[in-house]
Amino acid sequence: MRRITPLQLDRVTRAVGRGDADERAARARVAALSTIEHPGVCVPLDVVREDDAVVVCSPRVAGTPLAEAGRTADLGAWVWLVAGLAEALAALHARGLAHGDVAPGNVVVGTRPVLVDLVGPALGRERGTPGFAAPERAAGGAPSAPGDVHALGAVALAAAGPELRTEAEAWMAPLLDPDPDVRPSAGAVGRGILGCAAPVRWRPAAATDGSAVAPAARTVTDPRAWHWRLRRRPLRLVAVAALAVGAAGWAVWGPPLGEPTSSAGAERAVPAAASSLPDPGAAARALTGERVDAVAAGDGEALVALTVPGSAAWATAAREARLLEDVELRGLTVGVGPATIVETGGGTAVVEVAYGLSAHVRAGPGGARTEVPAERQEVRLALEWSGERWRVVEVSAAP
Template sequence: MRHVTPLRLDRVARAVGSGDRDERLARERVAALSELTHPGLCVPLDVVREDDAVVVCSPRVPGVTLEDAGRCADPGEWVWLVVGIAEALAALHASGLTHGDIAPANVMIARAPVLVDLVGPSLGHERGTPGFAAPERAAGGPPSAADDVHALGAVALAAAPEGFRSDAEAWMAPLLARDPSVRPAAAAVARGLVRCAEPQPWRPDAAVERESGSAVADARTQRAPGAWRWALRRSPARVAAVAGLVAAAGGWWLWGPEVGASGLAATAPAASPSPTAPAASPAGVASSAVARPDPAIAAATLTAARVEALAGADAAALLDLTVDGSAARALAEKEAAQLRAGLRAEGIGLALRSATVVDEDGDRAVVDVDYAIAAHVWRAADGMRVEVPGVTEEARLTLAWSEGAWRVVDVSATP
């Protein structure tokens, strides 16, 4: 039965398609979403037909779109925003659903970040918002959790505070990896990013707030051809330094799933580099070696070498563990700059538990590494210090055979 929905001031209506197929898919989507109760998701209320148009009715979210709000003022607000979006996505992904168009126009800033437009992107007529959608999504691929995470990374960079862009890029590099399989899960992002700064609720200028509380998709959302037409608060002068300090403290173990600090009592401090030790390749095998070392052994050695480089403030050694031009190198360059500026680690230690080869194909390999990092302290040149608790985590290392040794291309959480 076709009818016209009456105007309701407490709702927002959006046409998402046309015809019986789109109506069926929209109703199935709304039914699935109705099982979710996360405060960061604007769950639709109903699907109606207006002539041939399929219209989704959603609650009106009081607040301002991220598109209108612009950039956060400081890292604490930025962490609050990105973690909030990541948590909402994690709830969506845990139910087997995806969003498909994470972009500034589809994020409302209210008491918490709220994702809107939860139906339209799933019907197959859209390709996400240019500049935010992952390459595979922009090319016409279906919505996926990996695409949502890529878009989250792009949104985070768009909202990063002035003067914090380079730090934000380092934190978001794993999310923006071109290979969807190595991007971290949204839940891992939510857990890991709180190490950057203490979340502080963001309240954009009320003058920017749109009375409509829009739940409409960004006008820039790209449609398919022929389709129906996104605990560290300090003085402003020191915020960037603090964020960089904690970012370096995260390192490869940034996105791993935290499971507590059990078993760390036996962890020994990492050894300092020996000035008399002979030079070795990152994988512990000279480049002239005939046989390549097993990727699992290489990944374990690389992880130990990374902790050793951080403990010894050896910026050059840190960079040498990664492949030039890779996401891992981009992060290492940020950390190396911090080491050169006087950042030092105290008491950092590593306990390797296991390393398992997931995939190996010629010059590339994927290895899951299970390890524990002991509680330690990072101290900046000006005496500022950050205490980092011990954690036990897993990370997925993507390795490439480069310049006679296995080196790291990218790091993500294990699935």
């Protein structure tokens, strides 16, 4: 069996599979990518084997990983990022290829934005990055041009600072349409976004204050994939411990409630201010129910989809999504009570929600079972309007 060559400083490597079949697929993908000549596409150099692992070697791209960069507050810099990524995707799509995992972790911002990691997402073992993957991709669909466009929209929103949320949400709404047939092409995005502002090169620095675009973003891999299983085993006990402290709800506060309150006929304590956006109080109640349903079903993708990409709530949900496969919550239900709108305006809202979780059984690895009593929780949710729905930015204790 051939061995991988010594690591060179001008190259980066990534294991994308194992065995002869994966090697053939990776080599075919690299051959197809080699026909692309675009500075925004990092074309791999070679595929080698290290024991049974299939390893892709790619040139090292100078710049700042977008996942680690602070969000931009400059509209021209944001347009420069979106236009550059759209042009790179258009070059891929023109050859009948798709990236499959457009996410902050796969973008490097240097003299221009560059897409990296173009082999692994195409081999059928991955489902994209939660919070960025299109709905059809996250559900297990194959990489596609419309899926890449949806992911581009999510990346663009994550990279926009609070000062740009209104413009970013308005311009990215068509890209985030749940129907892939109505999303614009990457080429159309690259041309159209120039009508928002004149592009200005962005020179990001790595964020050091917790405001990075998406520091915790991780690709979701098919659980049958060999490298996913190897990576997940050490997390099993961590998963049990994390969910043992009440990850079913937004947090654990308040005394046990007995049976959860019924959500039927619940009213908001404070009416929403006049707005063209859907009622954030009703949205907060719905989001609470959807979160508990996702946890009870072990659906990590649904869990992450409730949050704003790159936010504190998103990072927490992404970690929880990776833990859910090791724990099953049996008999968990939720009853959502009143929601109080604390403040709202400009596409953001703060809402307090009270709800009750039923008594349930937590089943962990090795058949371990824990009886979890019913409990009451009250939280304050910071929400943002994404262009299609309210999503959670941050969760804190209700005062």
